[in-house]
Amino acid sequence: MSPPPPTPDGHLETKDETDVTDVSTEQTQAELTYPRPQLVRDRWQDLCGEWDFAFDDDDLGLAEGWMSGGGAFDRRITVPYPPESKLSGVHDTTPRPVVWYRLRVALDRPTEGERLLLHLGAVDHSARVWLNGDLLGRHEGGHTPFSFDVTESLVEGEQVLVVRAEDHADDVTQPRGKQDWLEEPHGIWYHRTTGIWQPVWTEVVPQVRVDALHWTPDVVGARVRVEATLSRVPATGGRVRVRLRLGEELLAEQEVRLLDRHVAFDVALPAARHGQYRGRLLWSPSNPNLVDAVVEVVEDGRTVDTVRSYFGFRSVGVEDGRFVLNGQPCFLRLALEQGYWPESHLAAPSAEALKREVELVKELGFNGIRIHQKVEDPRFLAWCDRLGLLVWGEMPSAFEFAPRAIERVTREWLEVVRRDRSHPCVVTWVPLNESWGVWDIGEVEEQRHYATALYHLTKALDGTRPVISNDGWEHTDSDIWGVHDYAAHGASLAARYDGPDAVRRVLSDRRPGRKRVVLGDPVDRGQPVVLTEFGGLSYTPSEGEKWFGYATVGSVEEFEDRLRELVSAVLDSSELAGFCYTQLTDTEQESNGLLTEDRRPKLPVEVIREILTRPARAIPPEEIDASRRAAARASLDMMPPVE
Known part of the structure; x- marks a missing residue:
């Protein structure tokens, strides 16, 4: 049957x-x-889709200034799918301790008395985020959302958003759930989910x-x-x-x-x-x-x-x-x-x-x-x-x-x-x-x-x-x-x-x-x-x-x-x-x-x-x-x- x-x-x-x-x-x-169904506003912009992407196995990106938008972004990834997955377009299951994302985008702009917020649904495991070279902040924890007010970092024309994610497969003090610490899945554990894996979006909001x-x-x-x-x-x-x-x-x-x-x-x-x-x-x-x-x-x-x-x-x-x-x-x-x-x-x-x-x-x-x-x-x-x-x-x-x-x-x-x-x-x-x-x-x-x-x-x-x-x-x-x-x-x-x-x-x-x-x-x-x-x-x-x-x-x-x-x-x-x-x-x-x-x-x-x-x-x-x-x-x- x-x-x-x-x-x-x-x-x-x-x-x-x-x-x-x-x-x-x-x-x-x-x-x-809408990514946040219990607090809904009308003016929001979905940033999911094709981004520039790079592995940074030797952790050189910070020293070389990749946060400013340059650097070895040598491939593309579909956000919010993790790079280990097929739908990401990367499909590399090798443990990678550091990955970088870059998006060049025209963002909805706030008017006088308004602000622009950037929301990330989940980034595994820790993240740093820059807009136009300005460090917006950091977040640790691969399963929960975080946000930044990006208004003061906006420039005329195209914006450059950069995210650095760090996820160490061998660090078992990280809350990891069913993600395997070995390179290949075994027993009841599965392939890892590194980096961005829930929606990224912006929202125009009033000051109050x-x-x-x-x-x-x-x-x-x-x-x-x-x-x-x-x-x-x-x-x-x-x-x-x-x-x-x-x-x-x-x-x-x-x-x-x-x-x-x-x-x-x-x-x-x-x-x-x-x-x-x-x-x-x-x-x-x-x-x-x-x-x-x-x-x-x-x-x-x-x-x-x-x-x-x-x-x-x-x-x-x-x-x-x-x-x-x-x-x-x-x-x-x-x-x-x-x-x-x-x-x-x-x-x-x-x-x-x-x-x-x-x-x-x-x-x-x-x-x-x-x-x-x-x-x-x-x-x-x-x-x-x-x-x-x-x-x-x-x-x-x-x-x-x-x-x-x-x-x-x-x-x-x-x-x-x-x-x-x-x-x-x-x-x-x-x-x-x-x-x-x-x-x-x-x-x-x-x-x-x-x-x-x-x-x-x-x-x-x-x-x-x-x-x-x-x-x-x-x-x-x-x-x-x-x-x-x-x-x-x-x-x-x-x-x-x-x-x-x-x-x-x-x-x-x-x-x-x-x-x-x-x-x-x-x-x-x-x-x-x-x-x-x-x-x-x-x-x-x-x-x-x-x-x-x-x-x-x-x-x-x-x-x-x-x-x-x-x-x-x-x-x-x-x-x-x-x-x-x-x-x-x-x-x-x-x-x-x-x-x-x-x-x-x-x-x-x-x-x-x-x-x-x-x-x-x-x-x-x-x-x-x-x-x-x-x-x-x-x-x-x-x-x-x-x-």
Whole structure:
């Protein structure tokens, strides 16, 4: 049995796509190609495309003055694809410690009272940036965005933009995730992603403007907290005005006086006070409502800046061993998402590919993903918001425990949480995975302090979401006990998670991942137990083919039977609150995806969907029925139950 072919537009042939929301309006499409979807302005310029490029293996560029635009730029590269990838046009996978980029371009120019900002979505691992020979600044951290005000460096006519990126394959204190430190990929590690790999763009902005914007919904309190950071306080009479709409319905309008660059205030949502009618406002995978926002900065009665944004009105938490969404138990059906494409590596091949990836996940029957060892493009998260997909956000790991690694991971993780905490799709934070970078956490007290500190630091930054200290095993303190268990057969899973006593043994001493799941005595705060990695089924490889899988099957029929067996064992457990299947797609030598690396399903979509969506024993049918009856009483527009 071969996978069904894609249709001409790349859409898989499947009869059931009712969970995929239609977001094909021109306005939505335009806004979701914008590189920063939760703070949108109209005047921006995309700088992606053909740039000059050079390797600098001997690190001579600084001494020879390449930052001024001269130097040995002897080839071309297509930005934002990394030079290791095919789509970059370079396709050189040799470890290169230093690379340079140069772009000669006519930039949109600010008028009087305006500024021009340069934005870089992500440059791996550290970057220096010049415009017309002026050093704009530096940034370290290969997964998070940074910006510069370039107004004072503009010249008449053509501008020369230069970026130097430094990325040492042998420096394992860098947060690198699944990028291999060896020259050729091995095991579960992939080709590197060096240099620019997310959009580069400019934006014309007013001098007094919104530089950062965050939303924190409070469902019980019928309000949303707004946090805004301005470039500066208006000279006189400064105010911030917020208008919130659900479709055409005006939910709230509020204006506050500015006394500081940083302002935080609550906006009441009267429509959410009606308990029998609140559900029409709520965000969930089955009903991904978004509240549209317009935020204006007003000076002396004149609007000087306007940005568009949105948020999802929803709550998440844990209670009595279950994950809870909007006050209702929600069984987690997640896929492990590497976010890697064969032709473009960590960079998506197109903006459309980001949307299509989310659609694929939903069509297969998952209600969420665990983004693994990667910080995803904000446009991807925006599609998860729009289409309704739960996301676990995870920090790419460093592989050495050292002060430098601690500083690097912590600093970049703060940037990740700050960037993504307003996305309703993000429902769990994972700063560490499988003791990567804290290899001796069971024996070394300092490593335990580090994991616990990351847990508490994340909770301090965002107290609205569950946090996992060290997913997979060797938890210090977590809101969810994430367990990695690659049992080859369903019978083993069924026995291990058969009732509360069996699960307690798994947490304390059974070691399904060869290490203790929880260090010390598990503190019971009602944490759910979620099988956050399992499965990993691989077809038998061809002779001489590189491959990796956790269990091997020899045919499509055996693949379906084993997948059904493993998933059924999880769904039949009364104690497991969800699962994350390893993995969504084949990725380089990892051949354990439900899809091939070019996103073709290994089984018919309807078969995978049927296997994954069967009711879970952990949420008894009577509870689901009660939720549906309550929803029907409330309103025909009430949110469907989350199971």
